[in-house]
């Protein structure tokens with residue numbers, strides 16, 4: 075189980091002690107970050123026959139690479155929430171009993187995570203911030219890679235799958251990337267249901283290795299997703315270890331017209347500064363949905379783990395987190411090197427939190443971090459707390475804006491019902507002219523963007539506290555301006 079949001083336990087003294095516990099150390103040399111033995115896995119001499127999409131599936135590698143395969147299967151213990159999927163009213167309810175029966179749960183594995191956190195319960199402001207978009211309907215802790223297709227189909231955001239686009243399957247299966255390669259980028263704009271049923275392989279070996287896990291006696295890695303390759307530019311400093319994770323653990327938004335999931339960068343890491351990304355979305359007219367009551371053109375921000383670890387332009391923000399500057403890639407913290415009883419050294423493919431991996435902490439972190447768990451917890455409490463405060467402030471701002479620009483009107487989507495909708499005449503009566511309204515709508519878009527960038531990054535602060543704080547400060551600055559324009563305060567009483 076991962077740590078819960080919004081826990082309030084560690085005291086300030088612990089923070090001081092932990093920070094002082096870190097000693098300055100020399101950067102690591104190349105790949106063998108901790109001086110551990112390098113993998114000695116034997117390279118497969120044959121490639122199994124790919125399926126009709128051109129994908130060699132995980133279970134086809136089980137005899138060639140048993141350690142990677144078995145540790146990959148261990149991800150099955152991080153299950154989606156048990157739920158009564160699709161109750162009468164189409165709502166995906168948490169806490170039910172229906173479990174995933176489509177992804178095989180291997181022998182010896184249990185559903186340990188059957189009750190995930192429901193962020194809509196812990197952070198109800200999300201319902202206001204995402205009103206009119208999928209995440210306001212369903213927002214829980216994620217599950218592991220081996221449930222990706224099940225989760226995306228059943229997570230309560232895609233409704234009946236006729237309006238949602240196939241683009242949502244992008245990061246869920248290597249078969250999908252090949253489907254797009256075979257059928258063209260138009261695939262992204264098809265209905266979700268027209269594509270998803272054809273696929274039966276979750277995120278797997280081919281997502282990161284193509285059909286060649288090893289070459290010349292060493293690991294072989296390859297990025298699967300074309301759009302990510304474009305957005306990374308030709309930055310020579312990129313590491314493939316980071317990029318294979320980054321192709322999915324990044325922010326993107328659906329392009330107007332085509333629905334192609336597009337990251338707001340042309341030159342990779344140096345474009346990964348929040349203000350630059352927002353300006354990119356503005357320039358290219360990206361809008362995930364329009365907020366009915368205020369007319370704000372909203373963006374839905376995705377899990378930017380890559381950006382927080384690797385991004386920055388060395389002006390607004392340093393390039394890379396502290397640990398990345400020391401040379402660490404995602405795999406160094408999330409894929410420990412393990413030595414099996416028979417002497418086989420391999421990379422653990424069970425993707426978990428480093429804080430849940432005592433062996434890793436003891437062996438690979440302790441020399442510099444006296445108490446990593448406490449340090450991470452302290453960072454998360456501070457950052458998570460401030461992110462929640464910003465989210466609640468955005469919510470209050472939206473409510474203030476609604477009070478001056480929205481009236482109850484006939485609901486275009488539900489005959490006979492009334493909803494709160496933008497009313498420019500009413501806004502004028504309240505002293506808000508067209509130009510001011512436009513600015514206020516942008517402030518809603520932008521402040522929610524900064525909040526969402528932090529809220530959706532899954533480390534809750536741990537990857538890069540400075541990057542997080544930057545977003546919190548920017549969001550608050552914009553709301554200060556918005557408050558002045560409205561003549562109302564969004565700060566908590």
Ligand code: HEC
Nearest residue numbers: 216217218221222225245277281318319322404408425426
């Ligand atoms: C093909 C897309 C893809 C790639 C590549 C990928 N991930 Fe993921 N990852 C996901 C998705 C999607 C989820 C959430 C799955 C769900 O909820 O069903 C996830 C979940 C996770 C989780 C679990 C999160 C939780 O809270 O339980 C971890 C940890 C993780 N990924 C780490 C990594 C690392 C490290 C890499 C690179 C070695 C990587 N991922 C590469 C798509 C990907």
Ligand code: HEC
Nearest residue numbers: 076319323379380383397402403404407427429532533536
């Ligand atoms: C320096 C070590 C380090 C590096 C490098 C690193 N992470 Fe993390 N990651 C962490 C820590 C620490 C946490 C938070 C653990 C906790 O909540 O207890 C975390 C959390 C996560 C989570 C949430 C997992 C969960 O179950 O809550 C995901 C997903 C993730 N990282 C993906 C990535 C990806 C992708 C990269 C590279 C782009 C990356 N990490 C790089 C240390 C690292």
Ligand code: HEC
Nearest residue numbers: 113115132135139142143146278279282287293405420421
């Ligand atoms: C999310 C990305 C990802 C997926 C999915 C993935 N791998 Fe890997 N794999 C990696 C990375 C990254 C490394 C290198 C780790 C390192 O450098 O520490 C690696 C290393 C390897 C190696 C080299 C030997 C070793 O253990 O270091 C083999 C073999 C391998 N993987 C096989 C597989 C097989 C088989 C599957 C599917 C069952 C798979 N991988 C799924 C990312 C992935």
Ligand code: HEC
Nearest residue numbers: 096098099395396397406407428438439442536537538539
């Ligand atoms: C060679 C020394 C060294 C090792 C080994 C090391 N770290 Fe770090 N780590 C640092 C330094 C230096 C910082 C920056 C701390 C600061 O300035 O507050 C840091 C910061 C962090 C942070 C906080 C994020 C940030 O940007 O401040 C996390 C999380 C982290 N390390 C995780 C890990 C994990 C997980 C391991 C083991 C897998 C590890 N570290 C091993 C030196 C190290």
